[in-house]
Amino acid sequence: MSQHYPALIIVVPLLAALAAAAAGWINKRYCFPIAVASLAASFVSSVFLLGRVIRVKEVIYEMAGWTAPIGIVYRVDALNGLVIVVVTAVALVNLIYSKSAIEEDFPDKMGTYYALYILFATGLAGMVVTGDAFNLYVLMEIASLTGYSLMGLRRDRATVSALNYLIVGTIGATFYLLGVGYIYIATGTLNMAEIASFMSQMSDSGSIRMAFVICLAGLFIKMAFFPLHGWLPNAYTYTPTASIGLIAPLTTKVTVYIMIRMALSVFTPEFSFKTIELSGAIVWLAIIGIVAGSCMALAQKNFKKMFTYIIVAEVGYMVGGFWLGNRAGISGSVLHIANDALMTLALFMAAGIFARKIKGEEISDMQGLFRKMPWTMAAFVLGGLSIIGVPPTCGFFSKWYLISGGIEAGNYYFVGALLFSSLINAVLFFRIFEVAYFEPFSESHGHDHSHGHEAVAVEEAPLGMLIPFYVVAISLVILGIFSGDLITKIIYFAIPAGIV
Amino acid sequence: MGEILDFIIAKSNYWSYVVLMMIGLYAMISRQNYVRKIIGMSIFQTAVILFYVSTAVKEKAVIPIIAHGHGEEANAAIEASQYINPLPHVLMLTAIVVGVATLGVALSLAIRVYQKYGTLEENEINDMIREQ
Secondary structure (H helix, E strand, O other), X not given: OHHHHHHHHHHHHHHHHHHHHHHHXXXXXXXXXXXXXXXXXXXXXXXXXXXXXXXXXXXXXEHHHXXXXXXXXXXEEHHHHHHHHHHHXXXXXXXXXXXXXXXXXXXXXXXXXXXXXXXXXXXXXXXXXXXXXXXXXXXXXXXXXXXXXXXXXXXXOHHHHHHHHHHHHHHHHHHHHHHHHHHHHHHOOOEHHHHHHHHHXXXXXXXXXXXXXXXXXXXXXXXXXXXXXXXXXXXXXXXXXXXXXXXXXXXXXXXXXXXXXXXXXHOHHHHHHHHOOOHHHHHHHHHHHHHHHHHHHHOOOEHHHHHHHHHHHHHHHHHHHHHOOXXXXXXXXXXXXXXXXXXXXXXXXXXXXXHHHHOOOEHHHHOOHHHHOHHHHHHHHHHHHHXXXXXXXXXXXHHHHHHHHHHHOOOHHHHHHHHHHHHHHHHHHXXXXXXXXXXXXXOOOOHHHOOOOOOOOOOOOOHXXXXXXXXXXXXXXXXXXXXXXXXXXXXXXXXXXXXX | OHHHHHHHHHOHHHHHHHHHHHHHHHHHHHOOEHHHHHHHHHHHHHHHHHHHHHHOOOOOOEOOOOOOOOHHHXXXXXXXXXXXXXXXXXXXXXXXXXHHXXXXXXXXXXXXXXXXXXXXXXXXXXXXXXXX
């Protein structure tokens, strides 16, 4: 049993997606337990897998017993061992949180919705554990296609955004596929470890350089790295509550992980940082992206849209930190993948509760919310403080590593951009806190946004939403307190020994 | 001039995939109509399929089916250069399936958009969204 964990993470939810779709035809009440059970099994497997990775450093699973170059292997080490736990945890917690939202938004399509939800989580988990470059493309498309459907399933503005996202996302994925083709021409293999073993003799090869650039371009589109971020804000702002808590925290973070995996374990650090002289340019783009993302967030009146621009800036943190190319920067980047997934989840969980209760999406609609829903707001404050980077929340620690990486590399513009963005984030969130805390609650608010909805009593969120929200908010602090252990016990081993 | 022509002809498969890919990319970016964008997307994906398949070709090679592959001759040594590389074809079988699925999702989203807005022109839809 225990040697099959890498497969169980994928296979259990894959089969459960079929079961959930079938259960939707028979009795809708079975869908939710099936979904929770499968994602919980996936989460438990990934936790045990991480435990095993900490002991043995690397777990290689050969699918159906076919060995490496012929068959597809799943390879889990310290880097993706951590990411897979985060992916399955976010998918599970958000599913429990979204139960009532799904029942409300998709009453007649619950089987379909749960099947898509589980498939999306499966696709992302598969992208994280796979050790095969082409297999990664297929899983990426599974995650993308289900993601577009999750966005566009409700008949509203989201369909247009989902269609635009689909067109841009397909460009990104196809570029990645083309890059893999060039790798295959040059090396004759698709297994990541085997490609890496050829890389020392191939660093002059034009095909490999071309492959590197095309793969990176495709991944940058997929992760909404500035200036290729145009699709993200609209796509995420109009997505239904249940879907956004899954898509927003995970899609960009998993793609950043793929970039790190490609650069470190496929193209090898020697090639990515030294032979190809692109890292300086990428860090500059990241700096511009951080500043621009923060400024555009400041310009928004709609809080959901503001959060989406914060994601754009956060992608800049991770990409920039990684391409600094030193140990502190890469540690900060990997730690930030975990932290940012949870922080973004906390923000969008809060946004989901607000959207349900106040029926408006403007910051000015949030007057007096501290008095009306004190528990929700308390957890939201934790999420906000973490994004700003206030200790002891986890956002502080990853930013600390990123900044010390910037100082080590002597790139003070990057350090400056991080500090500037933290400052802007402080302004952003204290602006919300001010409206919600000091301005009195007005009964008339939101009337022009209600579109004929009946007036909803503004009150505390139901416990079914509040408890998962608190699990996430408290885990932000717990992750912060234990981030030293995460760095020394896990992330340290994720970075090749050659990088200091 | 002759050298350039030779260079283009020798790499004709790469040139044709690049040209197709750029036609697709141009259609996706410049067209206002969503159906045209989706057609561009399909061309874009097909170009990559063409690229992969063309890399499998070897001169004077045959399809990778071993004649008389059963019985006592099954264990005879195989000269790889006599057979074209089957792996890109197999990979592209998967990519075609992915492309069809993408096309299906795109068209169904386009139908939803048309039902809601009564048009598939991007600028008209954007105007309607702005007016709301």
